[in-house]
Amino acid sequence: MASIADYYAGKNVLITGATGFMGKVLVEKLLRSCPEVRTLYLLVRPKAGQSMQERVSDMMKCKLFDRVREDNPDFHQKIVPISSELTQPALAISPEDVERLTSCVNIIFHCAATIRFDEPLKHALQLNVIATQQLLSLAQQMHHLQAFIHISTAYANCNRRHIDEIIYPPPVEPKNLLSAPELRRPNTYTYTKALAECVVQRESSKLSIGIIRPSIVGASWQEPFPGWIDNFNGPSGVFIAAGKGILRTMRANNDAVADLIPVDVVINLTLAAGWYTAVHRPKAALVYNCTTGGINPFHWGEIEHHVMSSFKRNPLEQAFRRPNANITSNYLMNQYWVLVSHKFPALIYDLYLRLSGQKPQMMRIFNRLHKAIGLLEYFSSQDWEWNSENMNMLMSHLSPEDRKTFNFDVRQLNWPEYIENYCIGTKKYVLNEDMSDIPAARQHLRKLRNIRYTFNTLLLVFIWRVFIARSQMARNIWYFVVSLCFKFLSYFRASSTLTN
Numbered sequence: 264m265a266s267i268a269d270y271y272a273g274k275n276v277l278i279t280g281a282t283g284f285m286g287k288v289l290v291e292k293l294l295r296s297c298p299e300v301r302t303l304y305l306l307v308r309p310k311a312g313q314s315m316q317e318r319v320s321d322m323m324k325c326k327l328f329d330r331v332r333e334d335n336p337d338f339h340q341k342i343v344p345i346s347s348e349l350t351q352p353a354l355a356i357s358p359e360d361v362e363r364l365t366s367c368v369n370i371i372f373h374c375a376a377t378i379r380f381d382e383p384l385k386h387a388l389q390l391n392v393i394a395t396q397q398l399l400s401l402a403q404q405m406h407h408l409q410a411f412i413h414i415s416t417a418y419a420n421c422n423r424r425h426i427d428e429i430i431y432p433p434p435v436e437p438k439n440l441l442s443a444p445e446l447r448r449p450n451t452y453t454y455t456k457a458l459a460e461c462v463v464q465r466e467s468s469k470l471s472i473g474i475i476r477p478s479i480v481g482a483s484w485q486e487p488f489p490g491w492i493d494n495f496n497g498p499s500g501v502f503i504a505a506g507k508g509i510l511r512t513m514r515a516n517n518d519a520v521a522d523l524i525p526v527d528v529v530i531n532l533t534l535a536a537g538w539y540t541a542v543h544r545p546k547a548a549l550v551y552n553c554t555t556g557g558i559n560p561f562h563w564g565e566i567e568h569h570v571m572s573s574f575k576r577n578p579l580e581q582a583f584r585r586p587n588a589n590i591t592s593n594y595l596m597n598q599y600w601v602l603v604s605h606k607f608p609a610l611i612y613d614l615y616l617r618l619s620g621q622k623p624q625m626m627r628i629f630n631r632l633h634k635a636i637g638l639l640e641y642f643s644s645q646d647w648e649w650n651s652e653n654m655n656m657l658m659s660h661l662s663p664e665d666r667k668t669f670n671f672d673v674r675q676l677n678w679p680e681y682i683e684n685y686c687i688g689t690k691k692y693v694l695n696e697d698m699s700d701i702p703a704a705r706q707h708l709r710k711l712r713n714i715r716y717t718f719n720t721l722l723l724v725f726i727w728r729v730f731i732a733r734s735q736m737a738r739n740i741w742y743f744v745v746s747l748c749f750k751f752l753s754y755f756r757a758s759s760t761l762t763n
């Protein structure tokens with residue numbers, strides 16, 4: 264049977280969401296590991312004053328593409344951007360482009376979505392559900408289509424604790440969408456992704472379909488290099504906030520499984536699923552839960568430990584305080600620490616800014632942080648069990664060579680090493696900080712530690728003085744402790760003179 268790279272040779276691939284985090288990694292891996300692929304058609308919209316061509320050429324200049332550039336400096340010739348706004352009727356693709364796509368596309372990867380948890384329901388439905396439906400209609404007009412791969416999320420059915428690789432009944436009948444009385448999901452994102460799965464499944468008698476359900480997608484594990492990440496989504500923003508010493512507390516369950524999955528693992532599985540769907544043409548849509556928890560579990564408490572230790576060794580520049588975040592599942596405890604470790608220092612710092620004639624900003628930053636972590640806590644406070652039989656089945660169909668090139672065997676993942684590279688990745692690729700500045704960043708942390716020691720000592724002395732002045736008992740304790748110290752010191756001196 265043809266290897267994965269052999270299968271993609273000469274194929275025309277259509278990708279939505281190629282400018283996003285996962286889409287970029289998909290484009291890069293296809294170009295690097297399937298160098299004979301014919302053309303990648305990317306559905307892109309103009310954005311922020313840039314045309315779609317400018318956006319795609321900027322994307323190809325990014326460091327992620329360094330290895331591809333080395334192997335094939337002309338790789339951009341394989342990329343054809345197609346103008347498309349997915350929320351518009353017929354995806355706003357011109358008739359000429361429709362003609363072109365329907366005549367040649369062999370495989371579709373549908374990655375585009377809004378992943379914001381606070382997206383207004385109407386827009387989330389428009390993009391995650393209705394655009395998916397429209398893309399499926401376009402797919403049905405394609406004469407040579409062999410597979411349609413839809414990227415969903417492992418949390419589409421987060422109202423269940425155990426999640427099989429099946430499509431569950433939708434939270435509401437998709438055609439009654441806008442009159443739905445309640446979400447029955449923590450946010451509009453998971454709700455609309457569940458509906459999208461249902462919409463996709465309904466076309467599975469007409470198309471060969473695969474559905475990939477990744478859990479929390481994190482930085483790359485191995486490819487194209489360890490630690491690549493380019494956004495603040497999910498845990499990345501939390502890690503950065505903790506590394507900067509801003510985030511000191513968060514509600515999470517230490518013992519719950521932290522189901523992170525590296526982006527390169529998801530993309531390798533996606534490409535392998537594309538190959539399997541096209542070659543084996545399964546009768547029903549196959550769902551692949553792409554998770555780590557059941558195979559190589561790691562917990563939020565362990566993540567906290569390794570993130571803190573990594574940022575102490577490789578500090579971020581200009582940290583607000585020394586990294587020292589603690590997670591707790593106790594609501595009251597968390598509220599206490601929010602008050603003491605977030606709001607109080609923010610208040611003092613803003614006061615300092617005001618007094619020095621600058622604009623106060625710390626409280627505003629903390630309010631935004633609290634909004635963001637408030638939306639994530641649902642996922643860090645409980646755990647789920649995902650069945651991953653289809654992932655194992657797919658692995659068993661790969662040749663030994665493909666298992667190496669398209670590795671998605673997370674049993675080999677060494678978590679402490681992965682988290683270290685992840686934290687360094689946020690520093691290098693999200694914050695664009697230079698590794699050569701680490702000695703200065705360490706020096707800054709030492710300065711912060713000394714400020715904290717001085718502040719704590721002054722505070723202690725102040726409290727003690729106030730206490731001693733008011734209570735006879737406190738004075739007695741004080742004299743007792745001081746005389747004990749003197750006795751201990753003189754005993755220590757005497758014994759050291761004797762031994763000399």
Ligand SMILES: CCCCCCCCCCCCCCCC(=O)SCCNC(=O)CCNC(=O)[C@H](O)C(C)(C)COP(=O)(O)OP(=O)(O)OC[C@H]1O[C@@H](n2cnc3c(N)ncnc32)[C@H](O)[C@@H]1OP(=O)(O)O
Nearest residue numbers: 378379380381416495496497498500501505635639642643
């Ligand atoms: C050590 C501790 C260990 C414990 C650690 C526990 C981790 C527990 C993770 C669970 C994770 C579950 C994940 C579910 C699994 C999916 O299904 S994955 C899909 C994941 N989707 C997301 O993560 C999206 C969540 N984000 C959102 O919904 C919105 O961004 C938020 C959080 C509501 C914020 O909205 P907003 O205030 O309007 O801000 P937004 O426009 O997004 O961004 C404004 C600016 O802030 C930046 N920013 C955004 N978010 C952040 C952030 N978190 N921090 C800093 N800056 C940020 C943006 O880059 C942007 O910068 P500029 O472009 O203005 O320069």
Ligand SMILES: NC(=O)C1=CN([C@@H]2O[C@H](COP(=O)(O)OP(=O)(O)OC[C@H]3O[C@@H](n4cnc5c(N)ncnc54)[C@H](OP(=O)(O)O)[C@@H]3O)[C@@H](O)[C@H]2O)C=CC1
Nearest residue numbers: 280281282283284285348349350374375376415416477480
């Ligand atoms: N990140 C994660 O942790 C997880 C992600 N997923 C799923 O993986 C997929 C990719 O996620 P990720 O890469 O992280 O998301 P990103 O937000 O990074 O990328 C989203 C992509 O969709 C495109 N897009 C959004 N709106 C439109 C529109 N109206 N018209 C055309 N294109 C549009 C964006 O284009 P533009 O650049 O123009 O905005 C971008 O390319 C999604 O389906 C998501 O649900 C699943 C589980 C976890």
